[in-house]
Amino acid sequence: MVEKELSTEEKILESASKIFTEKGFSGTRTRDIADEAGINLALLNYYFRSKEKLFEQVMKMKMMLLFGKILPILSNEKTTLGEKIDLAAEKYFDILSENPNLPLFVISEIQKKNSNITSAMPIRKLFLNSAIIKQIKEQRPELNPLHFLVNFLGMTIFPFVAKPVFSAFELIKDDEFKQFISERRKLVPVWIKLLLEHKTEL
Amino acid sequence: MVEKELSTEEKILESASKIFTEKGFSGTRTRDIADEAGINLALLNYYFRSKEKLFEQVMKMKMMLLFGKILPILSNEKTTLGEKIDLAAEKYFDILSENPNLPLFVISEIQKKNSNITSAMPIRKLFLNSAIIKQIKEQRPELNPLHFLVNFLGMTIFPFVAKPVFSAFELIKDDEFKQFISERRKLVPVWIKLLLEHKTEL
């Protein structure tokens, strides 16, 4: 139950965020959100008009959380490539440790086309023109720079995405996972730099 | 529409596989499966009793596809670590190119606890006792071998998991993605071996 000194609207948003993230759009019932927020179902529609509109609000928050802090780091013209890797890893492991289900939620709702929010965000331009893309191209002109982005994101985000499966098969316990992630926080930047330095024959 | 010379039961399974994978358990309506299979809704319940039971069948197929070919490669006592990496990468890129939504489907349905199938599969034992874990420990005794598995899976699976997001933001087109994946098929084994060879200071 959400308590504290939140307005009714904020309480509903908090609860919606929690339940949508756990169950996805189609698995969520507005009644559950209302219960979690400690208010009546009618009130949810009074504030947000419909389940869809409430979901879009939550999705917008989640996208900001997923991209808001990272894009500025990648776009910074004043830092070196190595500094960007260190900063981005640190920031992402922070965000994901606080919001472990964030990437799986966003990816899977976008895949199911439950959100049109992507059309409203200029990620493409921001990303393709970012300083880090230029720096990777300088360092490794023979490869698509997306390879290194995917390596970075795969090493950083994938453990959080795959955690439900690892847990279900008891490959790792919750406290071991925390330790595992704190090791990766230091290892991933080292590994990414290693991959960037060693020219690979195709 | 599924045609060919499939039995009714197989047609329903095929269609269920397709639609569950696209929309997840809670986003799927049994009517849509029946339509896709070109049969009546009542017939679906005649063969499979319920939506849940049909889903469990599909999930079992998907888990076999995801683990069935890979675990034997990782458990083979006669191959070297390098050979295992080459074979596993090749096999996984094949499977995932044919079934790009497979990992996202499995992960996200397990996260939503829509399936109990994990309790029926002895993945933990098979994996923890596998030859590859021993070989990684020999090569890099100072690190949790799970780090290298996660690196491998992150580099291999993550591009497929994240593709809906990349596509939504137009960071990559479908034909470019095919090319991108065929590059990674060669690059990932090289990168993984590189990470295994270079001792990392923690």
Place this chain on the structure above:
DNA sequence: GTCTATAGGCCGATAGAC
């Protein structure tokens, strides 16, 4: 085995009192 028709329950949304 396969169909039509419908029961029965769930869920999103709203009317209307306070």
Place this chain on the structure above:
DNA sequence: GTCTATCGGCCTATAGAC
């Protein structure tokens, strides 16, 4: 703003004819 009560539609599952 917040509630109770309820509508109307959708979805799974089944009864029963062929």
